[in-house]
Amino acid sequence: MSIGKTIAFTTLLLCAVLIFISVVAISAGSSGIHFWEIMKTLTGKSVTDSATATIIWQIRIPRVILAASVGGTLALGGLVFQALLRNPLAEPYILGISGGSAIGAILAMLIGLSFFPGVALFSFGGSLLVLAFVTTLAGTALGNTMLSRDSLLLGGVMMNAFCAAVIMFLISMTRSFQVQHILYWLMGDLSSLQGGQLAILILVIPCFAVIFIMARPMNLLLLGRETAAAMGINVKNTILLLLIITSLMVSIIVSLSGLVGFVGLVIPHIFRSIFGPDHRVLVPACILGGASYLIVCDLLARILPSSGEMPVGIITALIGAPLFIILLLRGRS
């Protein structure tokens, strides 16, 4: 199969999976299963029961859209960072995004700002500050202009460690009922955003497009920076552009969902083990696969607990870790 056909095939396949999963996730929820109502609504017939219509249109559909965007963005972010840093443990938060955004979000919660736009903006700002610091540090302060992998990684890890200490300090100073909000945010949680605020998610789509265009340069970067440069890639600009675009889209997502863990780490590995290392296939695969995965996890988070939903970040790792271990074992045999 030519590369074009492979891309088309995997993309269509995963699109079908995503649509199927979305319909299932919109059909089910804590108030019961509404499969036929969905079918009626989707085929244009109006639902007579206004509570069911509200649940489907204003609660479940926005929720599924949010889960899809968060999952797709995080998986893609993980893929890009794993390629740029050539480190299998890289994940979208590795450059300090998690620490910076968490401090921002917690400060906003302590001041008493509302979730949107207050907490989201603070979290976005915190994330950008830390990113700017880490990239400048890696780019200049350590005396190399090539944004070396190690200095990026170390800078990010150190910033996250520092931020973790600040977070712990803030939590220890906080009243009990606020601690719960903070913890849920840190665990990653899709229940806070309201339907009308979803428009902001459109911002990640151009980021997806740019990264897809950069898929071939990313392939070449995997061969090493010298080789990539020899093949006509402007290594520094490519890395810088990818870093900025990816960090921006991850920061937007984190500011809306909190720290949903594990999706960004495990989804790229799963698809790499299935489809091989070509980023032209992996970029769309990670977007669609990450979206589907988080929709499923979020569905479970919504329906599993008998009283109140649980943060989706718990489910992503509960399912993701065993799944990944199984894949590892299979790869061996």
Add this chain to the structure above:
Amino acid sequence: MFTPKSYKTYIILLLMIILLQPGSLPAETVTDQVGRTFNVPENPGRIIALAPSITEIMYDLGQEKRLVGVTQYSTYPPEAESLPRVGSYVRLDIEKIVALQPDLCLAIKDGNPKHIVDKLVNLGIPVYVVNPRNLKQIMDVVTRLGSLLNAEQKAKELVLDMEKRIGQVQSRVKKGARRPRVFFQIDAEPLFSAGTNTFIHELIEMAGGINTTAGEVAYPRFSWEDIIVLQPEIVLISSMAGGLPPEYLLKSWQKWSMLSAVKNGRIYVVDAELFDRPTPRLVDGLEVIAAIIHPELFIKSDKRD
């Protein structure tokens, strides 16, 4: 899938469908305890209480038949346990709330997250927010809910009963010359107590004691060193502290024999439910600790149970 633009159109259409539905109940305009003004259907028949304290007040007002949903830990009165649950008060299940089709939700400011209240309002569900900060305001909550639910008479009786019992405690305490120093332990390992802006502080002062942990921070943390400096004469321990058994909680104080509370054996475990919920039952709590602080003024058997 669809674009956000068509999505908005759908929402507007939906809102119109909801708003234009015939036969909606006549509405009245109310202002809640945090100053929000909105319409609620007159005599709302389907109510969801978003916190255990509100559930309790609904039962106190004899309006439990209107309750179609309550939150986790709505354990009092025991009958409330059989009502449908809509999540915990910090983590409400919006979908279940909508599915129960309430005419009105009753929320509490210090607990229910604001973004959830906003979300419910955006979904067209009126939310009445209460914000009791002291006993007087709990009476105000009772009065307000009473008039909202056509139970003015019952509300008046409840408030009068509270006022009468508080008055009794206050008039007896006035005779007590000395105000002992009280430490109220609300949590263990780590140890937390209650600052000035809490019900516990109000109850201790009203019962004729001095709250040794009065101060800016609502729930300050303490070390044993701090406590030895505070020199409490009476220690009250919430029965829920740290989820630990009462014997263990009492024992953890015994090794500090230099404290007069330990020397004189004035350490008591009190029922957490009487102190951590802003309901008329706080008056029961008041009577309990007044009898502990001033046993000479109260005959223990006259406390209500």
